[in-house]
Amino acid sequence: MDKRKNKHRYLLSIRNRIFVFAILVTAIPSLSMGLLLQNMLQTTLEEKVKQKFVDSAQIMEREISLWLKKRVYDLTVFSNASIVSEAVTAYLKMPEEKANGDENQHPNITILETYLSTLQHQFKGYVRILVLSRTGAVIAASESGGRDRPFTFPDDYIQQISDQQWFKSNAYIDARDKSPLILIGVPLFLDQLYEYETLLAIEVRLTGLLTLLDPVKFGDSGDWTYQSLVNMKTGQQFLYGRGAKKVLNQIDPSPSSDRQTLREYVNGKGERLMGLVVPFRELEWGLFIVENYEKAFSGVIHARHRNILIICCFSVLMGLVAYLLTRQIMVPLSALTRGAERVAEGDLNVLLPVRRNDEIGFATTVFNEMVAKLKLSQAELEQLATTDPLTGLNNRKRVMSILRDHYEYYRRYKTAFSVLMLDVDHFKDVNDTYGHQAGDTVLKQVAEIFNENLRNVDSAGRYGGEEFLVILAESGVEESIQAAERIRKAVASHTVIHEEQEIQVHISIGIGRIHKQDGDEQNIVARADMALYRAKDEGRNRVVYHAADDL
The missing domain is CATH 3.30.70.270 (Reverse transcriptase/Diguanylate cyclase domain)
Known part of the structure; x- marks a missing residue:
């Protein structure tokens, strides 16, 4: 108590008052500048985290699209088999009252189901292979799947076929093992007028996509990053990445308005998370990706402590230091922000000069490498979009x-x-x-x-x-x-x-x-x-x- 009184008397002297005033005049602008830099660094890191999440979602969508196209390609190959065309043609030619009876009594359907069962044994990831009518009724099914187990048939399959020559359903849960499933199908005998009477479909487990949800696949250590696939219409998470279910299953990923806003979440364990829901452009799914807050913004937290220590220790010199640091930091950060804006607008011809050998120089180098990889990925996608994969000619x-x-x-x-x-x-x-x-x-x-x-x-x-x-x-x-x-x-x-x-x-x-x-x-x-x-x-x-x- 006596020490505090003596300290108070010491501060009352004129010399010390002027000294304190000088310190305050220097410290307040320095503190203000420190807070400004803190806020700008927070914003920059948020944009960086958001961009990383969006990039992961774009890679994920491309991988899922390739996964779906592989299944569609398999279906197309199956549908071109003569045994399928002959059996379905014979079925369509049967009288209506006979066709609505027990299909298993007809030799053509029996042969077709045997063929479908053989195909299913060759493709272990397929739960069932089905031949359906235009209304979704089962005409033939592989033996291991059976006919009676329900599946989700999309209401808009006609529009999907008109747009892309194939259709898929929303994800649904297998009642036997609780694994997520999806139905993928193509029309049989599609002519130039888009006329068809039957559909060939496969029921596939979405667990085949689990490897895509591993953060390690996208260069992350995976210790603090969690991902799941979300149905954008219902907001329901249906497939979780490694270790993500315990962290994300109690979180509602459905945003109130803008789906591209980086949001803060707190799960049932009280963990503080930063996450983003990124809808896929060509699928009604989206990627829900979150990262531990302390990991995502560890740079901001450390910078805050460091700034407070510097202001407390060197308050007299903080004004000059803040001015110099502002010029040294803001110029490359502004260039980095402008470069990020150009990339966000689709301009990948961005190459920022690296003039510093520090964190900002490292961030600029990483940014340039990221843009180069994005440009290479874009070129590969354009090649895939314009080239016939079999002949190498233009599609x-x-x-x-x-x-x-x-x-x-x-x-x-x-x-x-x-x-x-x-x-x-x-x-x-x-x-x-x-x-x-x-x-x-x-x-x-x-x-x-x-x-x-x-x-x-x-x-x-x-x-x-x-x-x-x-x-x-x-x-x-x-x-x-x-x-x-x-x-x-x-x-x-x-x-x-x-x-x-x-x-x-x-x-x-x-x-x-x-x-x-x-x-x-x-x-x-x-x-x-x-x-x-x-x-x-x-x-x-x-x-x-x-x-x-x-x-």
Whole structure:
């Protein structure tokens, strides 16, 4: 008590009052600057954590999309099997009253169920393989799954098929082992008018996605980061990552308004968490990802303690130090923030200069590496989006985009071009005789022949199945016919070798040339397609030119 009184008297002296005043004049701005820096660092780290969460969600969505496409590809392969088409065709031809009876009494359905059971044994991740009617009724099912166990059939499956040629259901729980399931299906016998009567579907366990929810997969140690998949319509978490269920199962991830806001949560154990719900762009799911608050903002906490200590120890010099630190810190942080804003807007051509060998320099280096990886991932995604995975040619979407560019160029500069529609003759016989893998080999080698016989200015793409579309830039009628004959002869003289089997194939080619009366690029495709049909009707293995006057 006496010491406190003596201290109070010492502070009453004029000299000390001036000294205290000088300290306060210096310390208050310093403290204000420290608080400002603290707030800016907090904001920057929040944006960094949020960006990391968003990046993880984008990677997760890409991986899940690839996982779904693999299942859809399997279904497409299954649906092309002759045993499926024959059994379903026979079922559809049965009288209605007989078809509504016990399908197991019909030999075709029995054979189909045996085939589905065989497929299921080969693909361990599939719970059931089903053939369904348009209403979702079970026509045939693999034996281990049975017919009676319920499943979720999406109400909007027709719209999904119209948009993407396949459908999937919301996640639902298997009553036997409480694991999450999903139903994925494709239409059978889908024609050009999108008409179909039956569906082929698989019931898959979502536990196959658990490895994607491991934070280690995305470069995190995984000790303090937790992830789960969320149904964005219901806000229900249906699949948890490693160690996440105990932490997240008592948290409602449904945000009140903006789903892109980094929020603070407290779970049932009283742990303080920072998390974000990131909806996927092409799925009705989202990724709920949280991180321990102390880990996510450990830099902010340590910086706060350090600033208080510095202000207390060096209050007289804090004004000058704060000014110098502000200039040293704010310039690179502002550049980093502007770079982050450009990346958020989609501009990946960002490279920030690294002029410091400290935390900010390290953060700038990490930022540059992150942008470089994002740019590489974007390039890979663009490659996947425009290239046919089997032949390496342009896919249909890409080649049609190139055709539209040629059409617009023709309208502006009147530079004529031609379109070849090519089809492998009797390709179904190749698949039936040698197998689908042999058919894939045929398509790959035919595509290589296109690349060898086309100019750099020409473009080739897989139009669908065994059909290809070639765009001959700046070509006349005779040049187009000569190019088509060159390709046809090259294919005819080429022997496809598959597993020591020699396969000889031929192609039919229809030629259409741009005409001034064409209203869009579809007219020239229609003429080339009509010419292709004429080539087929006239005996195949030939080239047919279709002039605009022949329409």
